[in-house]
Amino acid sequence: MSVKGLVSVVIPAYNVGAHISEAIDSVLAQDYSEMELVVVDDGSKDDTADVVETRYPQVTLIRKANGGAATARNAGIRAAQGEFIAFLDADDIWLPGKLRAQIDHLNAYAEVGMNCTDFARWVSDDRGVFPDPLLEIPDQGGMAAGAIDQELSGWVYHKLLLDNFVWTTTVVMRRSLIDKIGLYDESFRLGQDYEYFLRASHETVVHRLSRVYALYRQHAGSATARGIDYNYAARVIEGARAKWGLASPNGECISPREFQDRLHKIHFMCGYVFWQRGNAATAFNEFKHAVRDKPLHLKSWAYALLTGARAIFQ
Structure with a gap:
């Protein structure tokens, strides 16, 4: 039984002792008081869990292998008690007003089971120092707090197949x-987040705040930067197509050609990344699939050879 109005903020954490305080502080600074924070330390080898335990006694800390x-994230969801679940990666931060805008929006739109927002990249300088986050917010031109991106809102499953525009750190879902x-x-x-939000978008209208x-x-140190020699994106969208096809529940859809082009781009991009890492065998497998998806693409043939x-x- 969830607690009405309560937001459970789930933060998975792995070796982010240098950054997790900024993440937690950005949550505590939100102008929404009905929330709980659940940090799940995923077997960190640094001081991540100790930082949370020492500095933030109000946080529920779960330690696991x-x-x-x-x-x-699953461990955090199981422990969460809120009517709403919000996600935040432990090396990222929320900006002021985020949670209030999203909860107000969900309360105003009963048919929306999940919303997300736009975001900006936060890049360090040559010394590895990150600038003041408030200086990194782009000019938003007086945009209203709850303004909806109409192009990326609604029944968006078919659109998500072509572009993963939902970023986990911006998501709030109804329990x-x-x-x-x-x-x-x-x-x-x-x-896993891409697969999860495709699954969600086939069940509910999704709104993206602008x-x-x-x-x-x-x-x-991020997971995407460390990389894994396996093409998860292709597995995600091929699995989604096998389960639900290319259409959203309201009938809007993409064409098989659009889907093949998307697959080709994923395989070609991954092949190039694996090639740059020096893993020729894995790269070859990706370029082989890129040739299959787009036989007339000469660069795919060249890299495959x-x-x-x-x-x-x-």
């Missing part, structure tokens, strides 16, 4: 929606 972000779609798929080490309400910290030859001698 390392299992990945999906397992940590009732989570009860319907279940927990994160723990078989994904990356891409204002920038969060900053995405870009640094070498190059990586295939290099893989033989690796």
Whole structure:
């Protein structure tokens, strides 16, 4: 039984002792008082859990063995008591007014089970120092707090197949929606959020607020920067197509050609990344799929031949 009006903020954390205080402080600074914070330490090897335990006695801290972000988010969801669940990655931050704008919006639109917001990237200088976050907020031109991005709102499942424009740190979901779609798929080490929000978008109308309400910290220690030699994005969208096809519940859809183009771009991009990392065999497999998806794309053929030859001698 969830507590009406309460927002449970779930923060998975792994080796973010240097950044997690900024994340938590950005939540505590929100102008919404009915909330609980649940931090799930996913087997950190640094002082992440100690920082939370020492500095933030009001936070519910869960310690667990390392299992990945999906397992940590699921542990947080299970412990959460709120009517609403909000997600925040431990190295990112929320901007002032975020939570109030999103909860007010959900209260105003009963048919919306999930909303998200725009965000900006937060990049360090050459010394690794991140600038004052308030200086990183782009000019929003007097945009209203709850302004809706009409292009990226509504039944958006078919649009999400072509572009993952929902970023986890900006998401607030109703607990009732989570009860319907279940927990994160723990078989994904990356891409679990993309799969989860595709699943959600097939069950509910999603609204994206136009204002920038969060900053995405870009640094070498992030999961996406560390990278894994497996193409999770292709697995996510191919799995979604197999389950639900290419159409949203309201009938809007993308074409098979658009989907193939999207797959091609994913395979080509991943192939190039793996090639840059020196993993020719994995890169070859991606370029082989890129050729399958778009046989007339000459660059895919060229890289497939190059990586295939290099893989033989690796």
